[in-house]
Amino acid sequence: MSNPTAPADAAQLKDIVAHAKEYGFVFQSSEIYDGLAAVYDYGPNGVELKNNLKRLWWEAMTQLHDNVVGLDAAIFMDPRTWEASGHVAGFNDPLIDNLDSKKRYRADVLLEEKAAEYEKAGDPARGAALTAEMGRLLTANDLAGVRQLIINEDILCPVSGTGKWTEVRQFNLMFSTQGSAVDSDAPPVYLRPETAQGIFVNFLNVQKSARQKIPFGIAQIGKAFRNEIVARQFIFRMREFEQMEMQFFVRPGTEGAWYDTWKAARRRFHEAVGLSPAKLRFHDHDKLAHYAKAAVDIEYEFPFGFKEIEGIHSRGDFDLTQHQTLSRKKQQYFDADIDPGTGKAYGNYIPFVVETSVGADRLFLATLCEAFAEETITEGEGEAQQTKTRTFLKLHPALAPIKAAIFPLVRKDGMPEKAQQIFDDLRFDFRVTVEEKDAIGKRYTRQDLIGTPFCIVVDGQTLEDDTVTVRDRDTRAQTRMPISALRAYIAEAVSFRRIFEKL
Template identity: 85%
Template sequence: MSNAPQKTAANTTEGTLAEIVSHAKEYGFVFPSSEIYDGLAAVYDYGPNGVELKNNLKQLWWKAMTQLNQNVVGIDAAIFMHPLTWKASGHVDGFSDPMIDNLDSKKRYRADVLLEEKAAEYEKNGEIARAETLLAEMGRLLTIEDLAGVKQLIIDEKILCPISKTGNWTDVRQFNLMFSTQVGAVAEDSNKIYLRPETAQGIFVNFLNVQKSARQKVPFGIAQIGKAFRNEIVARQFIFRMREFEQMEMQFFVRPGTEDEWYDKWKATRMRWHQVLGLPADKLRFHDHEKLAFYAKAAVDIEYEFPFGFKEMEGIHSRTNHDLTQHQEYSRKKQQYFDADIDPETGKAYGNYIPFVVETSVGADRLFLATLCQAYTEETITEGEGEKEQTKTRTFLKLHPAVAPIKAAIFPLVKKDGMPEKAEEIFNSLRHDFRVIMEERDAIGKRYTRQDLIGTPFCIVVDGQTLEDETVTVRHRDSREQTRMPISELRAYIGEAVSFSRIFEKL
């Protein structure tokens, strides 16, 4: 039996960043780190609902990579690595951002971000060609490392400090982003090491270990989820840009000459993944890099339209064989792969070579933020009839059931007549399979609202009829419809809706 409450949806709207930040804190998704000590800039903690949502997103990515692809396996590399790793990768000498200070406000900014924001302003005003010209010129100047030219471009574009409202800028200079520390019991004997600024190098230095132990043949991929650390000067927009963050990366090793094909394949695969997860196509776009690393063949970002504009969420890069070649040179250990397959042109085995790499790298925190922004929904509804009719705004998180922090909430209608005991019995029967909670406090309407605000897809109500015929009312978050069903069907019903299979089957 289905029972739909009266509802007229006049419109639905999305939240501003300020609303989403406030919601995230109030409902246990994200807290400012060490807030009782007034916090630490650009560092955040994930609360009870946030950690569940983030873990679900990570698990979904992990399974999509390693479970759906027979030729992708995973590792978990250490955060600390031998210092030569970062010399070989170029991070010691070249991992920096162009910074500029405003002499009046004493505030520091990333020069490229100032120019990108100006281009976004042009784009918003419909001046697409002007935006593209600005980004192309910025890319050219950064490629040739003409920092004086970058400063002049900022001046020519009449970009002002948002605080002082002046254009009194210093010269542009490079600022290294790596955190360093010491290893060793005695300070004098310590060696300088770094907190990794990316997770990719842990994959590269383990290339042959993984290839041999997992019995993989090129092409194959190595996936990893892990923390990385960057001393961001301009760290803002909530969890979008932080000093401690989490990456979900996959390095795909391919035969030289096939990298373009695999680059296009992973580019399309990753865009499709985000759409199936629930991010709409019109809020996603590809953005080709204006400035390429000297070793890169191609690079593109998948951008999502956050409340503060289109910003990078994931990068797909064709990295050639630069990383493995560098590690071979600095470690003096061969990083070659022997390919026994036959080259159709020569009729001989491909033999030894250093594979090329196609990388997919998505920020777990940025994906979390995009998911939260997309899910945040304010809906105008009409309830009741006649004189009792009223219009109000309903706020809820329209999360895909597979990633929702809590899959179902179980409510006894009242705290008597055996209903709490029956609700607990249902809770115990489901908790081994799903993240469920039992709630007895407040009126039933307030309990529904609470679960809507944290994105719970199902609320299960135990009432007097339950004690008579072993049926319950299941209330659906998005439609607010209510369905009566036997308790014995709950596990299969919920399991069908929250299974990752509902996402995987669309990939």
Template identity: 70%
Template structure:
């Protein structure tokens, strides 16, 4: 059994659509760029990933609780957070192709090219210079750097570039019946601010003591000009964020702790260590004093999947200044001098992972093409090697044939398992084809009901990854399968 060559993003996109994981949004009207719908299997996989994240945060930590804040927020929220004035991407157009690009992504692509050519130091120097120019808001310098590096438009093949301009990514709309400027609000570009404005509500109502965290899963919206790479960069997406409130001066220790904790989570859900890495930011966001990405090796290269940021007291302090409402915590713990720490605005360490990016990483990693058999019987086998707890269906029950009571027996077994984990029943086509159907959507276990079942109440369990089969009593199925598909298996590995 041999692994086939690496698959392309096109393979992933095709499989996702054909087997009910992801569809282009509004496809009957030719779709809407960078917007996708999750199909019947995709929504199950995504929900399972969200459940694993949620439990890892709120169930494994006594000092982390969850909220669900509204998408619409008072517009001053985004003034305080810096999004109104500074939530921009540097854009550049090619005059010949009329195509628009993010200037930083063009330079990052050149740096990746240098690294692939064995000139890693040259690529690192380029990213450092780009970070310096962007931090100084020297957009003319960014354009000059693109020209100096002889970066050309992939469509026109020319370097006939416009000036670099900043483009704000927030969607705006009006609330109420009159479209006046005073009624302007925004679709939230991140979920973090819903946590910050509820800091005191949660702290006081939950009697939370620092350090403590607030977790949230929710939709966010960004008007991405260059949206690409399937569900990696979308205009409507879902974030899983946790803001961890801490005493000033302890942020770097907590930052390192959460870096390692989040990496352990990704390994626990089945992403291999060799496809994960930390990438320190070359240019820090306006709110951060330290930032790192956890990157996954997608078919299009290593890209950000999760960010861990030390946000200092930027958010709470700005909300305090603009709202005139104190965002402080009284810390009764004693310092090294035996005195209470007293009132302060907490610092924050943030972990923020895109649910859609995590879905894509999990799907890409699970997509497996192998050659099986020997001699004239060699053939390709495709299956999704998902962690059993994440698979859309945990088990499929398949009667060998539809006669002699086997179908009724199989249906009864399926019904008995449904209350414990997601179960499907299939009696169409030859059983080999039914195994293949389940492999293609990642079902870890198939139960075959045959004539022996009618005699001794045993069935055959087929294991997806190895295709090995074992005989098991029907009475043992819930416990045997239930143990392996439980989300606890992920939580235990964190």
């Protein structure tokens, strides 16, 4: 018997971080050299979970939509790309230092955290007013006003506890490197700060080669790099991260309807992968980019509060127009469909864009936080009965790093060999493992801690009738079934179809 599973927010971030390291999900990069700040490596179980999330997103975009195709653009791009996009001149964070602690902070983050405090204290109107005022000041590039707002709100340095702040200044977030090994005067080449521009510069290449008609989308998964000064909260904010983006090109005038469509679709995706609806919310942007018509974040309630995991933006024709201007190459699309208002073809125009952009690492962290579960269970009977806390990862079976673990009950009597036969049969379809070491209870616990949905036990009866006991991770219920039924049983539970049906 057991008590209900504890909510995900009962776990502190430190518990998640410790679990991620101990069980092979995430390691600090270069840890033997004391680590590189805000850079992380994914371990054996982490890379499986992350790859499953990426593959799920990819297939949900390109397989379920006949008008979305894929792209894998290079990280290095012509430097003029970032001039056209505005990153060279305007990709900045407002930074402020505390004179006593010498610590550096993002001014907007300090204000956002203060607004979150008001919301938690039951005064959401005051928090919203603070966020709106911050947005107004940043839009006007009034950095002195931002500093004064911090002072007026009596925001103190978490380290020194004082409010002795420097002036606010802007810091460009792009990493740059030398563009030529032989020409020292060559312009710098940037590590891309976003993956979207690789899609925009390939708009016509993809449209023509894939024979797509408006509306259509281009999806991409790839690394991006930002020189974050304030990188924290584990893998939530990193200097090297992975984005899963889709740019959807539409006829001007239809972008509003498509924005609403993708906003709803993306919310359904996060619920389908297992994130609690109660822990998801939309947050409309108070500060819009000058080219944007609308922007909203899908936020998840992490142990450190609601934070963005995905953004949906109506970008207008800004990006393609900018690239057309700077490259002097037309980025127009010829639309042969008939405009019912004029009775003529729509003709040439630069499409508008609706963007969906989800952070693979943030989705990974949200999934890990959601799955981290603890429950009180009672084992044994009579005087031998004992109560203990069980910790496990309640991952959707389709996302679990390992789908099934096969346990010979003892390491003799032909049971290990039979377990190996089952492994050899299932390994072509699923990620499975064989484990022989320690008592069966300890083996269950190890698999629970990495989220394995099924444990298959080979015992004496197996050798007689080719049946095994299958133990369910979440309920701990045990079912006896023929070995011949295992493939279909596991396949039904771990299929992406179970998730796709909810979309």
